[in-house]
Amino acid sequence: xxxxxxxxxxxxxxxxxxxxxxxxxxxxxxxxxxxxxxxxxxxxxxxxxxxxxxxxxxxxxxxxxxxxxxxxxxxxxxxxxxxxxxxxxxxxxxxxxxxxxxxxxxxxxxxxxxxxxxxxxxxxxxxxxx
Numbered sequence: 001x002x003x004x005x006x007x008x009x010x011x012x013x014x015x016x017x018x019x020x021x022x023x024x025x026x027x028x029x030x031x032x033x034x035x036x037x038x039x040x041x042x043x044x045x046x047x048x049x050x051x052x053x054x055x056x057x058x059x060x061x062x063x064x065x066x067x068x069x070x071x072x073x074x075x076x077x078x079x080x081x082x083x084x085x086x087x088x089x090x091x092x093x094x095x096x097x098x099x100x101x102x103x104x105x106x107x108x109x110x111x112x113x114x115x116x117x118x119x120x121x122x123x124x125x126x127x128x129x130x
Contacts, residue, residue, distance in 0.1 A: 005073055006065040009081040013057050016088055020050040023092070042096065049092035056111050060084055063118035070125050084114040 024046050028034070037044035064081055067073050087110025094104025124130040 001069065003065055003068045005068050005078045005081060006061060008078070009064060009085065010061055012081075012085045013053075013061065013088075016085060017050070017053060017057075019089075020046070020053060020092060024050060041098075045095045046092065049095040052091065052095075052108075053088055056115065057088065060111075060114055060118065063115075063122055066122055067118065067125060072121075072125050072130060080114060080117065083110060087111050087114070 024043065027040070027043050027046060031038060031040050031043060033040060033043060037047060060081070064073075064077060067077055087107045089107075090103045091107025091111070094101045094107055097104070121130065
């Protein structure tokens with residue numbers, strides 16, 4: 001069984017992670033910071049944004065793969081995954097700012113709702129309710 005949705009979203013996640021790494025690397029080089037954040041607040045924010053991505057994305061991909069393996073996925077699962085990836089791009093853009101903002105808030109809200117929605121769906125599928 002080829003998990004097309006999972007594979008596509010894992011590829012998108014890898015590209016987003018490379019983008020996050022590049023943003024950090026450019027700032028490190030420009031600030032001459034080899035390890036840690038060097039007291040640079042923007043570098044600390046970007047590092048935390050990448051860590052937030054790494055903390056959440058594996059769980060989302062595991063849930064998507066599990067749902068897709070049951071055959072209960074379909075187009076809705078790809079849409080949910082695409083919206084999640086959009087949220088994971090918005091969040092680090094918002095993290096570059098020091099104020100509360102819609103990019104950061106929207107990105108984390110999308111992440112939380114995706115995790116909750118996929119978790120509920122996984123349980124419903126496991127219980128034979130969907």
